[in-house]
Amino acid sequence: MSALSSNSREVLLATLGDELHAALVARTPVTPLTSRGHDLTIEDAYRIQEHMLRHRLSTGASIVGKKVGATSRAVQTLLDVNQPDFGLLLSDMIYNESDVIPMSRLIQPKAEGEIAFLMKRDLTGPGVTVADVITATEAVMPCFEIVDSRIQDWKINIQDTVADNASCGVFVLGGMALAPRKLDLALCGMVLEKNGEVVATGAGAAALGHPANAVAWLANTLGPLGISLKAGEVVLSGSLATLIPIAAGDHLSMTIGGLGSCSVRFA
Template sequence: MLSKEQHISIADELAEAERTHTMVPLLTQRFPDMTVEDSYAVQREWVRRGIENGRRLVGRKIGLTSKVMQEATGITEPDYGAIFEDMIFENGSVIEHDRFSSVRIEVELAFKLKKELSGPNATIFDVLSATEYVVPALEILDSRIEMDGRTIVDTISDNAAMGAMVYGGNPVAPDAVDLRWVSALLYRNESIEDTGVAAAVLNHPAMGVAWLANKLHAHGDTLAAGDIILAGSFTKPMWVHPGDTVHADYGSLGAITCRFI
């Protein structure tokens, strides 16, 4: 593993890249012995300083939980990142494109927890019991590290490429619908770009949340009551440019729209 000083130095780079909307060179090219545990240590340091600077941690995102996302990235294991309050946009928001270094959109479901959820043996039933409601959400992916050739180590260090999220539609109790069959149509500027079904996320989107609770336990952490959990994408990332309008139709669960300027 890298030293604590190296973890801090990398977190400094990423914080500056976030501030300036730029990208840093691939970590794995500069630190070829860097491990997944190193990357989570970098992420924890980045989160720690965010909290220290007044940002409020409100949840987590899970990434790379579906085959389509694993194939799109060439990465075969899930990861997670932090969600700060200032990363959340409401349905219908107009969002400044240049607050990010790059913008891609993913279609997801968000779980709002009503009680603590912890590992090491959390199951889908524990997740459903701990969930207050599930709501449609879009994840805005951002990259503070160069994208070509990046590995799971680069991605995790980069807060799992979390940029922001947009939520909307109709919240539902976790047992009100079969969450596996929640589907969405993703549009950019009135043209359909992709479709997906939530079962693509580990056969059930709640499985992603269970994975996260168990992974966090291994890192000495837990999911708290009130946390928002993005469960993972069931569409491939869609590039978005200034002037684009994004619309995701979830059928009976409503729709989400946002515009980038």
């Protein structure tokens, strides 16, 4: 990769972004980008992500928030990545609890139980603390993020998932919303059920020690790039347990102690 001119490098990154978008539309996964000898950096991967998302933004989708991925040790171990990443949440990713999510728009989905933050004021790093995040948050909500990889068989390195918009699929916010000072976000426990059977448990501390710490990490990572967390945006703070595979007909529900519940069905 280093032997390429800057123009050739940009063409390559744009081409890979186009390929990932085409994979999303066709629901056909592609071989890992990191297996192709391009020696992609994390910075390259975020440029690919920009090119991938440009297609969706140009056809009417808008940015409604951001997500932190790979925050829990369980997810990092499962995916063999060793650091968090981030992606953008778009208006066409949102589902309500009453909706049934069609498997026809997904490729190889997995579910994560998370805590979502609704921002009431902008946050710009560096220097953002957990206390800053709590002060800037309107409410927290239980949330399902349905991650989905356009990379074949989830054979990803960190550069692959970053390029693929942090493996964003869709997300569902629970009906309960609570001011973040009303409970201890690190200690609140989660129980996740699939078709009536408990399949995962976790706690807020799984997300980088505290969900608000994950949001602070995001603000501090985005700040030097000239990007802020915006008032009105939703921020997903990361999975509180391992990823749960999904098939058509599945019903998932999860409860976070003191915060409420969220459920989702697939068809």
